[in-house]
Amino acid sequence: MNVRKLMAKAAFLALPALFAACSDTSRPPAISFRISNAPPVPRTMSQMAGEVRIERDFMSPRSRARRAARSMKPRFITIHSTANPTGDAAAHSRALKRGAMGSLNWHFTVDQYHAIQHIPLNETGRHADRGGPGDMYSIGIEMGEVRSHNPIVTWNRSAKLTAVLMKQYNIPLRNVVPHYYWTGKNCPAPLLTNGRPGDKWSWFVSRAGGALMRAAWCMSCEESAWNNGRQSASDIPPGGLLLHSSQGTGGDAGGRNGRCTGPAVHAAPQV
Numbered sequence: 001m002n003v004r005k006l007m008a009k010a011a012f013l014a015l016p017a018l019f020a021a022c023s024d025t026s027r028p029p030a031i032s033f034r035i036s037n038a039p040p041v042p043r044t045m046s047q048m049a050g051e052v053r054i055e056r057d058f059m060s061p062r063s064r065a066r067r068a069a070r071s072m073k074p075r076f077i078t079i080h081s082t083a084n085p086t087g088d089a090a091a092h093s094r095a096l097k098r099g100a101m102g103s104l105n106w107h108f109t110v111d112q113y114h115a116i117q118h119i120p121l122n123e124t125g126r127h128a129d130r131g132g133p134g135d136m137y138s139i140g141i142e143m144g145e146v147r148s149h150n151p152i153v154t155w156n157r158s159a160k161l162t163a164v165l166m167k168q169y170n171i172p173l174r175n176v177v178p179h180y181y182w183t184g185k186n187c188p189a190p191l192l193t194n195g196r197p198g199d200k201w202s203w204f205v206s207r208a209g210g211a212l213m214r215a216a217w218c219m220s221c222e223e224s225a226w227n228n229g230r231q232s233a234s235d236i237p238p239g240g241l242l243l244h245s246s247q248g249t250g251g252d253a254g255g256r257n258g259r260c261t262g263p264a265v266h267a268a269p270q271v
Helices: 002-023 045-052 089-097 133-137 151-169 199-227
Strands: 054-056 076-081 108-110 115-117 138-143 176-178
Touching: 045 151, 045 199, 076 133, 076 151, 089 108, 089 115, 108 151, 115 151, 133 138, 138 151, 151 199, 176 199
Parallel strands: 054 115, 076 138, 076 176, 108 138
Antiparallel strands: 108 115
16 A cells, blocks of 8 residues: 555656656747847848749659649649658658659648649649649648658748749739638648637748738839849849749749849749
């Protein structure tokens, strides 16, 4: 009896230490809504695409998933999360290319280091709702959940990629949606609250919208300088958006009527 009492007392005394270890109070919260007085830093779309570090590693056109694809003019951007604690963007790219995902595919996988593009942006994927409007009209972005990666870096990179795509295809912020929007699935789980969009999803959308606004501000400053004769074409950062006329964008690569344009950089998403 005494032994049992001693064991129970020891377990009771160990509980505070156990809870302290689980709470990990030394780690800052994943998302902070504290107001910052730091001014936003303007970015050209070329700079933003470069910061995303887009790399192309396309699936074969003869693969099962791409053979079933259709032509697409994107109207939405659908955000997913991989739910894979060990697989980074490169691992998912290899899996897609060897057919391990069967009929499933999507346009980008993002981790803390880069974003890998798997299929052209004018081609449907199969990632949202089994051939429904989510697949037919949206670009699919999978955000990595690698345990060893910093999720904030991945989410910020994904938000910048979203802003680049919004600009390229004139997609409004209201059409940036979680996978949940199409099927009610708890995805992207790290950015949902109790399985539904809440404060964390609003944070992500605000990051994408803020990135787009900074780019618009920078573009406005560049156009003003161009019009006032203070810059030459060589002074303007190279445009990073592949806005081909075949996409219905008039071939405008950054500003209006050809202003603020330049050669496309390697980091641009490819149609």
